[in-house]
Amino acid sequence: MSKAQFYSRKPGNILLCELCPNNCRIESGDSGICQVRKNNAGILSLPYYGMCTAIALDPIEKKPLYHFYPGKNILSVGFLGCSFKCPFCQNFAISQSVSTHARPVSPQNLVDMALKEQSFAIAYTYSEPIVHLEYVLDTASIARAKGLKNVLVSNGYVNPKPAEELLSAMDAANIDLKSFNPDFYKEEIKGKLAPVKKFIEMAAGRIHLEVTTLIIPGKNDSVREMEEIAQFLASLDKNMPFHLSCYYPTYKYDIAATPVYSVKKLADVARKYLTYVYIGNAGGESTDTLCISCGSVLVGRRGYTVSLDGIQGKNCRKCGAVAPVAGLD
Ligand code: SF4
Missing domain, CATH: 3.20.20.70 (Aldolase class I)
Structure with missing residues (x-):
């Protein structure tokens, strides 16, 4: 079973998981609220790792x-x-x-x-x-x-x-x-x-x-x-x-x-x-993305079909304004 990070030990064999703001205090044999981080004999373990x-x-x-x-x-x-x-x-x-x-x-x-x-x-x-x-x-x-x-x-x-x-x-x-x-x-x-x-x-x-x-x-x-x-x-x-x-x-x-x-x-x-x-x-x-400058369609969407015809490089094909979209260069 893989060992967790982000926890500390408390008296009475209790482990304090410090990963999320639930800050679960987990007794031996128990799991936290998320069900996937377990006190395994005093070690916070990850029975569902991977x-x-x-x-x-x-x-x-x-x-x-x-x-x-x-x-x-x-x-x-x-x-x-x-x-x-x-x-x-x-x-x-x-x-x-x-x-x-x-x-x-x-x-x-x-x-x-x-x-x-x-x-x-x-x-x-x-x-x-x-x-x-x-x-x-x-x-x-x-x-x-x-x-x-x-x-x-x-x-x-x-x-x-x-x-x-x-x-x-x-x-x-x-x-x-x-x-x-x-x-x-x-x-x-x-x-x-x-x-x-x-x-x-x-x-x-x-x-x-x-x-x-x-x-x-x-x-x-x-x-x-x-x-x-x-x-x-x-x-x-x-x-x-x-x-x-x-x-x-x-x-x-x-x-x-x-x-x-x-x-x-x-x-x-x-x-x-x-x-x-x-x-x-x-x-x-x-759900199209429009050019902030001229209003033409930069990224066209029909369901999950996407058209990038409105973009040339990183710019609006029509007016040349920079498209606010990562990953196009
Ligand atoms: S919910 Fe899970 S991740 Fe969050 S503190 Fe509890 S055991 Fe840790």
């Missing part, structure tokens, strides 16, 4: 990342467990259980798969990758040495010290900002808002960063909350791509799906502060 539940070559737009290597496919890997308890989790079979089928894949094997598939990068996604930080770091190091990028898709729930190591290993991330209401984090998903904001602040300007908020009717869909989220993100970078995603009923939530008109209204609120606001899970809504 146990992968899904490995697939996805369009990077599916992460979603819209301004990072658009149109490219990315080898994506998922694990088991999560530090949150979201009752609306779309991947609850792997995030809230450790009994779902998983197969062992070493860091070297995963990198070899990415190279074989001619992926430009590896995405750590589907479930919560941060609770497997040791595996992510081991893999990312090998991947970078082979010229691959590393992409994190995460709830952003991590303590500052491991966050430093994580950000050093990553090139891009999409972080969920599930609400701007501390009570929502506390009562609905058993977490805290402040550490997620802190991680977003740490990541902004350091790696390529996009943020996603799943809009749930009656839970986080007020205009005031959207104003607060958009102002916060704009204070870091008004050109940060922001994705508003429509919720649909799943797992423990049976609230009706988010009406598209409601998300469109919130997107207009966000656009008062942010340049690039996208609506996801909404069927026919445009």
